Amino acid sequence: MTSSVAVPSAPANPRSRVITASLVGTTIEFYDFYVYATAAVLVFPALFFPTGNETTSLLASFAVFGAAMVARPLGAVVFGHFGDRFGRKATLVTSLLTMGIATFVIGLLPTVNEIGVWAAVFLLVLRLAQGFALGGE
Incomplete structure (x- = not known):
């Protein structure tokens, strides 16, 4: 009589690789948010949103910062589909x-001094692209 013993197989992706990949993605994500948040307070209101009112400029800069959060769920759906495929x-x-x-x-x-309102529009589009990519991470 022969008996077969099930031998557990090694996981397809070792835990260390999964942790490293997650760490890289999370590091890039937080680096982006820290750098952009700092620039949104110190630099972007004057360069992209010079309205004459500092509070309005700051709020416009933070609105573009928050636009990335809107694109994240869409990026997660699209990149999730492509990840499966x-x-x-x-x-x-x-x-x-x-x-x-x-x-x-x-x-x-x-900046807005060079190309006008298109500077803010391009900043918004690129920020949406960042949020889309972060959703895929």
């Missing part, structure tokens, strides 16, 4: 690249 690794890389490119381009944006 194409794999989590490729989706995570795409999400991180989207985040990095949007952050880099924000640093290159011309």
Whole structure:
């Protein structure tokens, strides 16, 4: 008589890899929020929203900051679908690249003195792209 003993198999992804990937994504996410929040208070009101009233400029800057939160659920749905279809690794890389490119381009944006209201519009679009990417993270 032979008996078969079930041997537990190793998980597909080791716990250390999952933790490292989560740590990288979370670090990038919090870095973005800290840098943007600091710039939203100190720099962006004067560069992108010079209304003449400091409170209005600050609130407009924070509104663009909060716009990323609106795009996050949509990013989670879209990147979740692509993660199921194409794999989590490729989706995570795409999400991180989207985040990095949007952050880099924000640093290159011309100010309201150079292109007018379009500076704030471009900032909003890039901030939405960041939120979309963070939803996919």
